[in-house]
Amino acid sequence: MPEVDTRTLAARRLAPLALMLAVGSMLLLLQDGAAGLNTPWESRFGPILSTLYGLASILLWWRPHRIDVIVGGTLGCTGFYFLGCLYEGARLDSAQGLYAVGANAQFMPLLYVAAFIALRRSALWVSAAMYAALLGLYGWLYRDVVQAGGTYQQLSGHVWTVLLLVNPVCILALQYITALRGRLQRAEREAHEGKERFLAMLSHEIRSPLQSMLGSIDLLAMRLHDDAGQRAVDRLRRAATQLEAHLRDITEYTRLESPDWQLHEEDTDVAQLVQDVCDQMAPLAEHKRLALYCRLPDATTEAPPLGMQRLDPVRVRQILLNLLSNAIKYTPDGEITVRATLHPALPRPALLQLEVEDTGIGIDPSQRHRIFEPHVRLEDPRSDRVGGSGLGLAVVQRLVERLGGHIDVDSQPAQGTRFTVTLPLSPPAASQRQFPLSSPAPHRP
Ligand code: ADP
Numbered sequence: 001m002p003e004v005d006t007r008t009l010a011a012r013r014l015a016p017l018a019l020m021l022a023v024g025s026m027l028l029l030l031q032d033g034a035a036g037l038n039t040p041w042e043s044r045f046g047p048i049l050s051t052l053y054g055l056a057s058i059l060l061w062w063r064p065h066r067i068d069v070i071v072g073g074t075l076g077c078t079g080f081y082f083l084g085c086l087y088e089g090a091r092l093d094s095a096q097g098l099y100a101v102g103a104n105a106q107f108m109p110l111l112y113v114a115a116f117i118a119l120r121r122s123a124l125w126v127s128a129a130m131y132a133a134l135l136g137l138y139g140w141l142y143r144d145v146v147q148a149g150g151t152y153q154q155l156s157g158h159v160w161t162v163l164l165l166v167n168p169v170c171i172l173a174l175q176y177i178t179a180l181r182g183r184l185q186r187a188e189r190e191a192h193e194g195k196e197r198f199l200a201m202l203s204h205e206i207r208s209p210l211q212s213m214l215g216s217i218d219l220l221a222m223r224l225h226d227d228a229g230q231r232a233v234d235r236l237r238r239a240a241t242q243l244e245a246h247l248r249d250i251t252e253y254t255r256l257e258s259p260d261w262q263l264h265e266e267d268t269d270v271a272q273l274v275q276d277v278c279d280q281m282a283p284l285a286e287h288k289r290l291a292l293y294c295r296l297p298d299a300t301t302e303a304p305p306l307g308m309q310r311l312d313p314v315r316v317r318q319i320l321l322n323l324l325s326n327a328i329k330y331t332p333d334g335e336i337t338v339r340a341t342l343h344p345a346l347p348r349p350a351l352l353q354l355e356v357e358d359t360g361i362g363i364d365p366s367q368r369h370r371i372f373e374p375h376v377r378l379e380d381p382r383s384d385r386v387g388g389s390g391l392g393l394a395v396v397q398r399l400v401e402r403l404g405g406h407i408d409v410d411s412q413p414a415q416g417t418r419f420t421v422t423l424p425l426s427p428p429a430a431s432q433r434q435f436p437l438s439s440p441a442p443h444r445p
Pocket of ligand 1: 326327330358360361362363371372376377378389390391392393394417
């Protein structure tokens with residue numbers, strides 16, 4: 001997961017905690033105030049601190065990327081408040097003083113936990129600094145106050161000793177957990193890289209012979225002139241093409257889980273890309289005697305031309321290929337229509353809408369939520385006859401999410417299915433050229 005996402009996630013997790021802390025500390029202050037247990041320092045600065053927690057909670061939600069500043073500032077103020085409470089509590093020879101030391105000291109570990117959640121690398125140093133301040137204060141007070149005697153001061157000396165033991169244990173435990181987490185993440189990354197290397201090697205080892213198989217099939221098709229031979233060659237070609245598609249899905253699905261997954265955006269002629277996908281799949285549609293229409297905006301339509309857009313052509317192509325190959329697979333007869341439309345928006349980003357509609361077997365409404373799960377193939381007597389890994393739509397959904405878009409499905413059993421992908425477009429890097437398109441000819445078998 002990219003760095004920015006991890007920080008946002010941490011901030012969104014801390015925000016409700018900060019809110020709980022705001023409410024909790026305020027209630028505690030009111031309760032202790034009613035019982036006459038608050039020291040002057042607590043009565044003065046406690047409400048300010050509670051308000052600060054509430055503010056921090058709002059800021060964490062609103063500006064999650066500023067988590068370092070927000071948590072750092074809140075921790076600093078809390079540390080200052082706690083040390084003030086402890087100092088004042090230790091100096092007061094009364095139940096109020098002892099209560100102030102005990103009640104506030106037990107919350108110190110919360111500060112360390114917050115530091116380890118939000119600050120990571122510097123967390124150990126920040127916690128150690130807070131502990132050192134505590135230690136210094138203790139040493140100073142021990143000589144001046146605790147040694148001077150008094151029941152409450154002796155009891156508060158006991159609380160201080162417990163506190164001094166608990167704090168380092170807490171910091172060390174947090175550091176141990178953080179180190180363990182880092183080691184686990186590294187191991188996970190290494191395992192993932194190993195899996196990627198293996199898949200890349202496997203994909204290369206299979207893809208090369210597959211390419212030469214496809215080349216040989218074409219050669220064979222030119223030499224065979226009888227119907228039976230042609231049918232056998234067609235079956236061979238379909239099987240090889242399907243194998244290639246499975247290989248592509250498995251490789252992409254594994255890659256999508258990698259934390260190093262990256263977009264490769266470039267200025268792309270969208271109409272050309274969509275037309276290429278249609279051209280590539282046309283023989284398969286033709287083989288099933290399905291009409292395949294590729295509807296793109298042109299001079300005769302009112303829709304804006306697709307033009308050059310900045311997007312990741314390989315990923316958009318894969319989304320379309322998977323949807324179109326499903327449409328062909330799950331349509332026994334009828335037609336398939338691919339549409340691409342641009343929805344300009346000011347200010348940008350504009351939206352690119354891609355639709356793949358078929359008149360096939362459709363999807364049962366009760367099963368619709370499952371189709372994007374990996375390795376799910378709906379139990380339809382007709383779909384058993386076509387091959388598939390159950391990864392096609394899982395790859396499509398994850399790719400669409402990574403591209404910042406969303407996918408909708410509209411389907412009626414036995415009538416057909418329409419998948420609609422909406423993608424936000426970044427502004428083109430090059431000049432915003434718009435290519436008027438010639439009227440695209442539909443593929444008719
Ligand atoms: P598969 O490899 O089985 O095609 P997918 O992930 O691409 O895997 O699709 C999951 C399931 O969703 C398919 O098994 C099929 O039942 C259903 N499905 C996908 N696309 C269509 C479609 N256009 N029409 C009907 N059913 C579909």
